Amino acid sequence: MLLLLRKDLFILRYYFLLVLLYVYLFGFLLFNNTSFIFVAALSAIMLMTISANLDSKNKSMIVIASLPVSSKSIVQAKYAAVLLFALIGIFVSVLVYILNSLIVGREMAYASSYVPIILLIIACYASLYYPIYYWLGFRASQVVSIITVSIPLVFIVTLSSAITDILSFSAAVNAAFLAASCLLLIVSYRLSIFFLERKGLA
Numbered sequence: 001m002l003l004l005l006r007k008d009l010f011i012l013r014y015y016f017l018l019v020l021l022y023v024y025l026f027g028f029l030l031f032n033n034t035s036f037i038f039v040a041a042l043s044a045i046m047l048m049t050i051s052a053n054l055d056s057k058n059k060s061m062i063v064i065a066s067l068p069v070s071s072k073s074i075v076q077a078k079y080a081a082v083l084l085f086a087l088i089g090i091f092v093s094v095l096v097y098i099l100n101s102l103i104v105g106r107e108m109a110y111a112s113s114y115v116p117i118i119l120l121i122i123a124c125y126a127s128l129y130y131p132i133y134y135w136l137g138f139r140a141s142q143v144v145s146i147i148t149v150s151i152p153l154v155f156i157v158t159l160s161s162a163i164t165d166i167l168s169f170s171a172a173v174n175a176a177f178l179a180a181s182c183l184l185l186i187v188s189y190r191l192s193i194f195f196l197e198r199k200g201l202a
Contacts (some may be wrong), residue, residue, distance in 0.1 A: 036096070071197045073152040078192070126188060131191040
């Protein structure tokens with residue numbers, strides 16, 4: 001699993017620059033009250049989508065099929081990457097917050113309570129993306145997942161002026177968001193293994 005995770009990070013090495021351009025766009029040029037959420041959630045989503053796209057273009061599954069690697073290990077690596085990309089997204093968004101506050105000199109809406117909703121957005125995307133990816137392929141998973149993740153993001157952008165009040169959830173609600181994220185990823189993980197084993201690696 002670790003080798004497959006390293007493979008994903010290796011093929012993404014140049015595409016992190018694309019993510020940085022996106023971070024600069026939404027974290028600084030198009031700065032607003034939703035920047036923290038956009039930078040964190042969509043950075044992770046971009047990395048997931050680019051990784052799957054590169055796998056599809058490079059026919060990586062055909063190469064992996066020739067190796068002594070199980071379907072379970074392949075799926076585990078993808079979901080480990082989801083958690084890693086989420087951490088990267090949150091780290092980058094905190095960095096953007098610090099730069100905006102200390103260097104640029106403008107306030108940016110930020111609270112630790114935003115993290116559960118960020119993780120929920122990422123989990124919603126991944127939980128649909130990977131099962132559909134292993135079942136129907138890259139294009140189908142991309143279309144369905146983009147539509148799904150657009151719903152909460154449109155809601156956040158529409159109400160960006162009051163975002164600090166809207167996302168001030170109680171500890172119980174935040175815990176529910178985290179529990180929902182874990183449940184979605186677990187169910188999605190099981191479905192991904194099922195579809196990959198049914199379809200085969202090649």
